[in-house]
Amino acid sequence: MRFVHTADNHLDSPIASIPPQKAQIRRDMRLASFSKIIDYTIKSADALLISGDLFDSPNPPRSVVEFVKKEFSRLSDIPVFIALGNHDYLKESFDFPGNVHIFPESFETVAVKDCLITGASFASPSGCFSGLIPAPSGNSFSILLLHGDIFTKSDYNSMDKDYLSSLGYDYIALGHIHEFFEYKNIRYPGCHDGSGFDETGIKGFIYGDTSSRTYNFIPSSSLVYSKESFDVSPYYSSAEIADALMAAFPDGIYKFTLTGTPREGFTPNASAIEGFISQKFFSSSVTDNTNFDTSITTSMLYKLFSDYVTAHSEGEISSLALRYGTNAMKGDISI
Ligand SMILES: [Mn+2]
Structure with a gap:
């Protein structure tokens, strides 16, 4: 049988x-x-x-x-x-x-x-x-x-x-x-x-x-549910990251987590990436879990700034403030 x-x-x-x-x-x-x-x-x-x-x-x-x-x-x-x-x-x-x-x-x-x-x-x-x-x-x-x-x-x-x-x-x-x-x-x-x-x-x-x-x-599954980490280190913009995600994964239902250290002066925009990739994926969400560039963290200005931020904020707010502040100190005021 x-x-x-x-x-x-x-x-x-x-x-x-x-x-x-x-x-x-x-x-x-x-x-x-x-x-x-x-x-x-x-x-x-x-x-x-x-x-x-x-x-x-x-x-x-x-x-x-x-x-x-x-x-x-x-x-x-x-x-x-x-x-x-x-x-x-x-x-x-x-x-x-x-x-x-x-x-x-x-x-x-x-x-x-x-x-x-x-x-x-x-x-x-x-x-x-x-x-x-x-x-x-x-x-x-x-x-x-x-x-x-x-x-x-x-x-x-x-x-x-x-x-x-x-x-x-x-x-x-x-x-x-x-x-x-x-x-x-x-x-x-x-x-x-x-x-x-x-x-x-x-x-x-x-x-x-x-x-x-x-x-x-x-x-027999029509679409696959998947949780994926994605290293953003090689990319220069949110649009590039979105293109890379769409090239790397077939259609499906995803939770993407961005990892790695973004290039100097660039902060990935998770919601913009979500918007770009919605043209390919049935459903997807993007969470930014990247590190920020710490190359200037030895400076006195940085120390004053980071002490203030960590004393007055916590969690995601604190890490975003540190990242944006650090980039701003290097001349990048985009967020
Ligand atoms: Mn059962």
């Missing part, structure tokens, strides 16, 4: 860290990425496995449920197996089409093709499945579909990864951790497309083939 394994889609999730008018566009992009996973399944797989947190809440907005119903219908007779998580636990009936199977609160095993899929769903926002059951005996390829945490002792079905791994399943399809991770027969696909700076990097799903026992990560 060839399968697609996805999880933690949080399709109705609020989008943080970007302006509200862009957040709506970003929400739609994440739905479109989910549609591409459905396209991929139709083209290349015999089943779709979802390890929980498909939705961000147990009562997602009707429009999102309708969207998912339509997507599942497109799969026609390709089955979908869902083990609900701590966000979308068993609460309401989603009225999904007949090819969709949601596992109940207690473990159940379902046969499909050459596989036996065992799974269970969260029935409340926290909890654990007591008595994880071993893989069924026999020659069938066995899959365990579950939402849970193998990294910390949390309220979200904490499991010991070595114990879990030893239960005899050929493939353990987990959800909960929003980053791809594999350990022996255990795999987390991560979320399918980022929704905040706690989900940085390329996101995707797993495409598995039970006969060759190959399990590949397939990217």
Whole structure:
């Protein structure tokens, strides 16, 4: 059997860290990425496995449920197996089409093709499945579909990864951790497309083939969230820095931090750079964390000035005053 394994889609999730008018566009992009996973399944797989947190809440907005119903219908007779998580636990009936199977609160095993899929769903926002059951005996390829945490002792079905791994399943399809991770027969696909700076990097799903026992990560994120430091030392102006940023990074959602020591007499203008680069990046912010030039800091004038500034200000105000003052003493009065 060839399968697609996805999880933690949080399709109705609020989008943080970007302006509200862009957040709506970003929400739609994440739905479109989910549609591409459905396209991929139709083209290349015999089943779709979802390890929980498909939705961000147990009562997602009707429009999102309708969207998912339509997507599942497109799969026609390709089955979908869902083990609900701590966000979308068993609460309401989603009225999904007949090819969709949601596992109940207690473990159940379902046969499909050459596989036996065992799974269970969260029935409340926290909890654990007591008595994880071993893989069924026999020659069938066995899959365990579950939402849970193998990294910390949390309220979200904490499991010991070595114990879990030893239960005899050929493939353990987990959800909960929003980053791809594999350990022996255990795999987390991560979320399918980022929704905040706690989900940085390329996101995707797993495409598995039970006969060759190959399990590949397939990217599905439409835009990547990224935090980047950028050394401004080689550049002479804010426009140059903006050009360099746009040349160095693909479109995405960024938090840039400027570092290094700007050239003499020049102070980067973070908000101007933000303005320049908005023509390329879906969303970006720029923070100036550069050092100022200290080549004149031994002079008496500088000492009087810096003593006064540090005695009368603090934090960012203090460091900006020192930088602008230092530049002014060298004849540069631009800010
Ligand atoms: Mn979760």
